Amino acid sequence: MRACVVTFPGSNCDRDLAVAFERVLGVRVDRVWHKRTRLDRYDLIGIPGGFSYGDHLRPGAIAARSPVMQEVVRQANDGALVLGPCNGFQILTEAGLLPGALIRNRGLAFVCRRVDLVVEGTDSPYTRGLERGRTLRLPIAHHDGGYVVDDEGLRRLEGEGRIALRYKDNPNGSTADIAGVLGGPRNNVLGLMPHPERAIEPLLGGVDGRALLAPLLAA
Amino acid sequence: MNAASTIVPEAAREHGLSEAEWHRVVGILGREPRPVELGIFSVMWSEHCSYKSSKRHLATFPTKAPWVVQGPGENAGVVDIGDGQVAVFKMESHNHPSFIEPYQGAATGVGGILRDVFTMGARPVALLNALRFGAPEHPRTRHLVRGVVAGIGGYGNCVGVPTVGGEATFHRSYNGNILVNAMAVGVAEKDRVFYAKASGIGNPVVYVGAKTGRDGIHGATMASAEFSEAKEAARPTVQVGDPFTEKLLIEACMELMATDCLVAIQDMGAAGLTSSSFEMAARGGCGVEMDLDQVPVRERNMTAYEIMLSESQERMLCVLKEGQEAEAAAVFEKWDLSFATVGRITDTGRMVIRMAGETVADVPIDPVAGASPVYDRPHEPAPPRLPFYAERLMSEEAPGDALLRLLGCPDLCAKRWIWEQYDHMVMADTVGRPGGDAAVVRVHGTEKGLALTTDCTPRYVEADPRLGGMQAVVEAWRNLITVGARPLAITNCLNFGNPERPRVMGQLVGAIEGMAEACRALDFPVVSGNVSLYNETDGRAVQPTPNVGGVGLIRDLGRMTGIAFDAPGLALLLVGECVGWMGASLYLREVLGREEGAPPPVDLAAERRAGDMVLGLIEAGIVRAAHDLSDGGLAVALAEMCMASGFGACLDVPDDNLSSTGWLFGEEQGRYLLALREADAQGALDLARNVGVLARRVGTTGGDTLILGAEPPISLDELRARHEGFLPRLMNGGA
Numbered sequence: 001m002r003a004c005v006v007t008f009p010g011s012n013c014d015r016d017l018a019v020a021f022e023r024v025l026g027v028r029v030d031r032v033w034h035k036r037t038r039l040d041r042y043d044l045i046g047i048p049g050g051f052s053y054g055d056h057l058r059p060g061a062i063a064a065r066s067p068v069m070q071e072v073v074r075q076a077n078d079g080a081l082v083l084g085p086c087n088g089f090q091i092l093t094e095a096g097l098l099p100g101a102l103i104r105n106r107g108l109a110f111v112c113r114r115v116d117l118v119v120e121g122t123d124s125p126y127t128r129g130l131e132r133g134r135t136l137r138l139p140i141a142h143h144d145g146g147y148v149v150d151d152e153g154l155r156r157l158e159g160e161g162r163i164a165l166r167y168k169d170n171p172n173g174s175t176a177d178i179a180g181v182l183g184g185p186r187n188n189v190l191g192l193m194p195h196p197e198r199a200i201e202p203l204l205g206g207v208d209g210r211a212l213l214a215p216l217l218a219a
Numbered sequence: 220m221n222a223a224s225t226i227v228p229e230a231a232r233e234h235g236l237s238e239a240e241w242h243r244v245v246g247i248l249g250r251e252p253r254p255v256e257l258g259i260f261s262v263m264w265s266e267h268c269s270y271k272s273s274k275r276h277l278a279t280f281p282t283k284a285p286w287v288v289q290g291p292g293e294n295a296g297v298v299d300i301g302d303g304q305v306a307v308f309k310m311e312s313h314n315h316p317s318f319i320e321p322y323q324g325a326a327t328g329v330g331g332i333l334r335d336v337f338t339m340g341a342r343p344v345a346l347l348n349a350l351r352f353g354a355p356e357h358p359r360t361r362h363l364v365r366g367v368v369a370g371i372g373g374y375g376n377c378v379g380v381p382t383v384g385g386e387a388t389f390h391r392s393y394n395g396n397i398l399v400n401a402m403a404v405g406v407a408e409k410d411r412v413f414y415a416k417a418s419g420i421g422n423p424v425v426y427v428g429a430k431t432g433r434d435g436i437h438g439a440t441m442a443s444a445e446f447s448e449a450k451e452a453a454r455p456t457v458q459v460g461d462p463f464t465e466k467l468l469i470e471a472c473m474e475l476m477a478t479d480c481l482v483a484i485q486d487m488g489a490a491g492l493t494s495s496s497f498e499m500a501a502r503g504g505c506g507v508e509m510d511l512d513q514v515p516v517r518e519r520n521m522t523a524y525e526i527m528l529s530e531s532q533e534r535m536l537c538v539l540k541e542g543q544e545a546e547a548a549a550v551f552e553k554w555d556l557s558f559a560t561v562g563r564i565t566d567t568g569r570m571v572i573r574m575a576g577e578t579v580a581d582v583p584i585d586p587v588a589g590a591s592p593v594y595d596r597p598h599e600p601a602p603p604r605l606p607f608y609a610e611r612l613m614s615e616e617a618p619g620d621a622l623l624r625l626l627g628c629p630d631l632c633a634k635r636w637i638w639e640q641y642d643h644m645v646m647a648d649t650v651g652r653p654g655g656d657a658a659v660v661r662v663h664g665t666e667k668g669l670a671l672t673t674d675c676t677p678r679y680v681e682a683d684p685r686l687g688g689m690q691a692v693v694e695a696w697r698n699l700i701t702v703g704a705r706p707l708a709i710t711n712c713l714n715f716g717n718p719e720r721p722r723v724m725g726q727l728v729g730a731i732e733g734m735a736e737a738c739r740a741l742d743f744p745v746v747s748g749n750v751s752l753y754n755e756t757d758g759r760a761v762q763p764t765p766n767v768g769g770v771g772l773i774r775d776l777g778r779m780t781g782i783a784f785d786a787p788g789l790a791l792l793l794v795g796e797c798v799g800w801m802g803a804s805l806y807l808r809e810v811l812g813r814e815e816g817a818p819p820p821v822d823l824a825a826e827r828r829a830g831d832m833v834l835g836l837i838e839a840g841i842v843r844a845a846h847d848l849s850d851g852g853l854a855v856a857l858a859e860m861c862m863a864s865g866f867g868a869c870l871d872v873p874d875d876n877l878s879s880t881g882w883l884f885g886e887e888q889g890r891y892l893l894a895l896r897e898a899d900a901q902g903a904l905d906l907a908r909n910v911g912v913l914a915r916r917v918g919t920t921g922g923d924t925l926i927l928g929a930e931p932p933i934s935l936d937e938l939r940a941r942h943e944g945f946l947p948r949l950m951n952g953g954a
Contacts, residue, residue, distance in 0.1 A: 009463075009466075009467055009554065009555065010377070010463050010466055010467070012377075012378070012379025012466065012645055013379070013645060013647075015646070016645070016646065016647040019647065020647075049645075050379055051376070051377040051379075051462070051463060051466070053463065054377060054461070054462065054463025054464075054466075055377070055463075056463070109369070109640050110369075110372050110373075110376055110640045110641075110642070111639055111640070112376075112638075112639055112640070112641060112642045112643055112644065113639050139644050141376070141642040141644060141645065143376070195644070197647060198644050198645075198647050200647075203650045203661070203776060204644075204647060204649070204650065205652070
């Protein structure tokens with residue numbers, strides 16, 4: 001498996017995501033600067049959390065227009081696994097790889113805590129093998145995590161089984177408690193506000209992040 | 220001396236220079252200063268930059284130990300943590316700006332302390348904050364809490380350094396002058412630590428980071444004067460932070476430091492380009508020539524005065540090796556940051572500054588930076604207070620009610636509302652999260668951890684500055700021990716009122732004396748620090764608040780402990796003495812509304828014996844949970860352990876001549892509460908006896924209630940409701 005993690009100016013979970021890929025999948029991870037216009041073919045591309053471009057304009061809006069993103073979109077449409085936690089999710093929606101948008105949390109404040117999530121769409125390389133309805137406990141840490149999508153978009157997501165995760169106790173006002181959304185030709189793109197890379201060992205307070213990463217070895 | 224220089228001009232007074240200081244300036248220069256020079260003297264000799272009131276007392280701190288790599292005098296302190304690595308840390312105040320504009324004041328406080336750490340070559344790995352607000356019901360408190368917390372989070376979250384711990388307490392003495400102290404901790408390779416010592420005649424002096432604007436001019440002078448309502452109009456002197464630029468600056472500096480280009484580096488903090496250039500040159504004993512036309516500016520027509528005194532954020536000054544500018548410039552170009560050669564190192568010992576072809580300043584460096592005035596200000600001791608034992612209590616509340624009241628009081632209530640606004644997990648190494656005695660961050664890629672805490676009990680310091688100073692140090696020491704860390708060193712931030720008043724100066728002198736004594740007795744040296752004076756508004760000083768930031772090392776995170784016990788049926792052991800000391804206690808203040816009595820004595824030898832023994836037990840792997848006893852005493856400590864673990868406990872209340880209030884709520888020092896398996900308890904008690912430490916069995920864990928002797932049980936849900944309820948209620952409306 002060939003894996004990389006992209007770094008944008010202001011990314012701050014790029015190392016964490018690379019470490020998680022290495023530890024859980026046992027792969028070497030290339031670190032890719034956002035100005036790259038050509039990429040080798042990757043099986044797994046990480047779009048990390050953080051504050052790319054300081055959240056100026058809208059979270060993820062400027063990063064989505066970085067040179068590297070054209071290549072990410074092309075490979076995603078070609079079936080490569082693209083995982084975007086937190087700011088990665090925001091970038092993926094801004095880049096048009098996933099529907100909807102992320103807006104300011106309902107409570108207006110930044111929220112960092114562990115939340116319980118319910119697994120829903122199991123037809124994806126990330127959630128295959130997970131039982132529908134299973135609870136995962138993962139950390140969130142965001143200011144703009146309120147997922148919004150219009151009614152028709154919501155119907156399509158639900159109809160196509162592309163809602164990967166919902167919050168048990170909605171922390172940010174997301175439409176229909178949506179925490180993670182699938183996209184791409186084979187549900188190979190996953191954007192989610194929680195941070196699976198922060199929950200891969202007991203010392204960090206949990207290992208449920210592995211549940212979303214480990215299945216990728218078989219993908 | 221001509222007639223003009225014997226009269227202090229208005230300009231000098233406006234710059235905060237005293238008459239004697241003005242004459243000293245004229246003496247050094249042999250003439251009256253130019254405007255830029257006057258500005259330079261003013262900021263360099265301000266209390267904030269020169270420590271002129273505190274210097275002679277700070278010199279008494281012990282600063283050395285075999286593991287200390289760098290003590291005070293650099294941007295931050297450095298201690299060895301083994302395996303060729305060092306921890307780099309410092310704490311600093313941003314009190315006045317945070318009161319004027321809480322979001323930006325607090326945010327830039329975080330930015331500044333981060334730069335002090337990464338300028339030394341360390342990647343920042345943790346942030347902490349010691350916050351002191353006014354009374355909860357004061358009309359400004361909520362606004363200030365909200366702004367400060369959002370500012371700290373806004374900066375730390377974006378820059379991607381976890382905010383893992385600290386303190387937040389409330390007292391009316393801070394109504395007009397809150398305290399916002401930020402601590403940053405970084406990790407570096409021991410042989411890749413960088414210092415702010417300029418050298419190499421002809422080497423280029425390079426400016427990197429954000430551009431210079433007109434913000435924050437004379438911030439250092441503002442931080443060196445009392446507050447008044449009128450001064451709140453001083454908004455333009457508060458700087459505006461840009462954590463995104465700071466993040467880029469961190470990464471660029473880390474890349475620059477991996478090259479072989481860099482001779483010296485210092486952040487432009489208080490007094491900006493002035494202090495960074497003067498301090499680097501003074502440490503290296505050399506001179507500097509600067510051309511201000513080369514400084515990247517973001518506003519047109521900035522004067523030399525403004526450029527030298529601007530406190531624009533996210534900027535660094537470097538000395539590079541000659542001929543390596545291009546390699547360094549490429550790093551900053553990659554990160555879209557300004558890079559400009561603004562000067563050269565000379566051998567003249569003078570700072571010569573030119574702009575538009577004109578010399579705007581030409582001053583000798585040493586007298587400005589190194590020979591600033593030092594004052595031995597008159598100081599008088601605090602009036603002694605009488606001891607106050609529990610027997611003297613005239614009225615007592617039922618223990619359960621008192622406990623609930625304490626758990627829900629502003630100082631002890633859960634601070635979740637605050638720390639959930641901080642990303643405390645980014646970098647994926649936070650293994651001891653907020654809410655315990657000390658935060659713990661793993662050293663990335665290793666099995667060892669840094670334990671971090673901030674501590675001070677201002678009501679003790681007010682009651683007895685020397686004892687209060689000692690207590691701040693020993694509480695930090697205990698908090699590190701209880702997570703299983705070997706305490707290494709402290710940084711501090713000494714927040715006091717106007718030192719020109721002998722009573723305030725007496726508090727400062729006493730607190731330093733007590734801190735120094737405690738640090739010496741515990742081999743717990745001071746490696747960095749900051750002094751913030753003039754914390755008063757309209758003549759009313761804050762409670763004296765010498766915050767201590769402690770750092771310890773856990774060699775094997777497998778042996779880390781916390782306050783949560785993991786099983787029912789564990790034996791609870793109380794280490795240390797119980798005499799029912801109620802003086803200056805939280806019980807007295809919160810339950811009976813009385814702020815009186817002497818604070819608890821500190822026996823440094825006993826403190827050390829107890830700490831060493833507890834750490835030995837933890838390192839032996841038999842301690843299942845540990846908590847230090849501080850505010851609210853034994854009952855509060857046990858309640859906190861129960862809430863954290865989800866198990867209840869039964870606490871014995873002995874039927875001896877001690878009142879139950881004294882037993883439960885007394886604040887004697889040098890104490891710990893440990894949970895051990897039954898099978899290990901007797902061995903621990905035997906060990907305690909052998910090493911001369913008082914220890915006794917006081918209860919057992921289990922159930923879902925907390926039982927204090929013969930009192931009615933209190934459910935964990937009730938404890939939690941009281942503990943968690945206060946702050947959200949305060950912040951979301953009615954208090």
